[in-house]
Amino acid sequence: MVCKRCASDNHGAFNGEVAIHFPGLNGLDKPIVWAFPKLAVCLKCGFTEFIVPERELRVLVHGTPVEGAQVLPNSPVRLSDKAGDKSASSATEG
Ligand SMILES: [Zn+2]
Numbered sequence: 001m002v003c004k005r006c007a008s009d010n011h012g013a014f015n016g017e018v019a020i021h022f023p024g025l026n027g028l029d030k031p032i033v034w035a036f037p038k039l040a041v042c043l044k045c046g047f048t049e050f051i052v053p054e055r056e057l058r059v060l061v062h063g064t065p066v067e068g069a070q071v072l073p074n075s076p077v078r079l080s081d082k083a084g085d086k087s088a089s090s091a092t093e094g
Helices: 025-029 052-062
Strands: 011-015 018-021 033-036 040-041
Touching: 033 052
Parallel strands: none
Antiparallel strands: 011 040, 018 033
């Protein structure tokens, strides 16, 4: 494989974790799509290529979640809303 950006053949294969966001203000109402593709990284310039899996690609095409795709829905979930917060600070008053 030759890099499309710098023509180097010095590349490596890595496991990736990518969160894909729709652009612009309209993107705030769309799901965030998670993909875990194999990455082909040019070790000279950093240019990276990967293939979005078909199921996650359908989310990008339609802008709505599909069954089985790993997406973060557009309604935010705050970590502070989750139970089990261990913020036990033992402040002593003097
Ligand atoms: Zn390159």
